[in-house]
Amino acid sequence: DTGVSQDPRHKITKRGQNVTFRCDPISEHNRLYWYRQTLGQGPEFLTYFQNEAQLEKSRLLSDRFSAERPKGSFSTLEIQRTEQGDSAMYLCASSGSGRLTGELFFGEGSRLTVL
Amino acid sequence: GENVEQHPSTLSVQEGDSAVIKCTYSDSASNYFPWYKQELGKRPQLIIDIRSNVGEKKDQRIAVTLNKTAKHFSLHITETQPEDSAVYFCAVFSGGGADGLTFGKGTHLIIQP
Numbered sequence: 001d002t003g004v005s006q007d008p009r010h011k012i013t014k015r016g017q018n019v020t021f022r023c024d025p026i027s028e029h030n031r032l033y034w035y036r037q038t039l040g041q042g043p044e045f046l047t048y049f050q051n052e053a054q055l056e057k058s059r060l061l062s063d064r065f066s067a068e069r070p071k072g073s074f075s076t077l078e079i080q081r082t083e084q085g086d087s088a089m090y091l092c093a094s095s096g097s098g099r100l101t102g103e104l105f106f107g108e109g110s111r112l113t114v115l
Numbered sequence: 116g117e118n119v120e121q122h123p124s125t126l127s128v129q130e131g132d133s134a135v136i137k138c139t140y141s142d143s144a145s146n147y148f149p150w151y152k153q154e155l156g157k158r159p160q161l162i163i164d165i166r167s168n169v170g171e172k173k174d175q176r177i178a179v180t181l182n183k184t185a186k187h188f189s190l191h192i193t194e195t196q197p198e199d200s201a202v203y204f205c206a207v208f209s210g211g212g213a214d215g216l217t218f219g220k221g222t223h224l225i226i227q228p
Contacts, residue, residue, distance in 0.1 A: 033215050042121075042204045042218030043159065056215070091158070103149065104216060106158040 004107035006092050012113045013082055020078045021110040025094030032075050033104060034067055035091040036060070043091055049075060082114045117142045119207050121219025129227050134195055136222045138205035139187040147208035148181060148188045149216070154201045162203075163190070192224075200226045 005024045013019050025032050030051050035043035046065070048056045051072040061067075064082075069075040079086055089111050093104040118141040128134045138148075149164035165172045165179045165188065172179050176195075181188040192199055202223050206216040 035215075040221070042206075042221050043216075045215040045217065048215050103147075103161065103164065106151075106160070108158045 004092055004094050004105055006090075006107035006110050008110060009108060010111045010113075012115065014115050015084060016081055018078065018080045019082060019112060020076055021090050021092075021112075023075045023077070023092030023094075023107060025074070025092070026105055027073075029094035029096050029105075030072070031095045032069055033093045033095070034075070034077050035093065035106075037089045037091055037109070038087075046077075046090075079112070082112075084114045087112055087114045117145065117207055117209050117217040119205065119217050119219045121205050121222060123222060124220065125223045125225070127225040127227055128195055130195055130197060132195055134190075134192045134199070134224055136190045136203055136205070136224070137187060138189070138207075138219050139185075140207045140217075141186065142207070142209045143183075143186065145186075145207045145209045148179070149206050149208075150177075150179060150190045151204045151206065151218075152201045153204065153221075159204060195224075195226050197226050197228065200224060 007022045032049045034046040037043045045058050046061050047067050049069040052069050064080045067077045089109040091109045093106045095104050121138045146167040150162050151159035152162045153159045163174050163177050163179050165181050176193045178191040202221045204221045205219040208216050
């Protein structure tokens with residue numbers, strides 16, 4: 001499968017614990033995005049990488065959230081001291097550059113439940 | 116930032132009829148307008164998109180129209196089938212700022228047999 005893959009698909013954790021999600025984008029894509037989606041809502045932008053550089057962070061991304069893409073390939077999203085309000089689907093997407101800018105391909109998502 | 120409004124939030128149509136979903140946006144610099152279909156528990160999947168240099172695009176039973184002056188675009192599905200039942204999201208790409216897509220809140224399309 002050459003699509004965007006995310007791991008784990010589901011995570012249940014207790015409030016206050018740290019969690020980390022991983023995203024492997026489509027190999028030739030240099031742009032990688034993290035979105036959060038709650039029930040009944042559209043995906044909300046969290047952060048964006050071009051290669052290894054994190055170019056933009058949404059104000060939705062509190063200090064407890066950190067994302068990395070150390071070698072410009074896979075990315076991780078870590079949430080520290082989780083809160084119940086963090087429960088959501090975390091979606092990763094990737095895209096190429098040039099004329100196809102904006103065309104995002106999504107992974108299946110990592111669903112987080114904070115008890 | 117970009118503001119995207121999507122209507123209706125729920126749309127129920129008889130199988131075989133047409134469905135139309137509309138979105139408006141605020142940033143006149145926006146230049147890319149995709150539509151995503153999301154089935155329950157699945158990833159959003161791109162079904163059709165349009166760029167700002169065209170007014171209409173069609174792919175079999177699906178079409179998208181864009182009015183840049185009025186800053187709105189619409190998804191049209193003809194001859195609806197049960198497998199069209201899903202949540203549909205419009206999105207807007209501005210190319211600046213967040214450099215990502217801003218999504219509408221979604222339309223739950225229900226195809227009645």
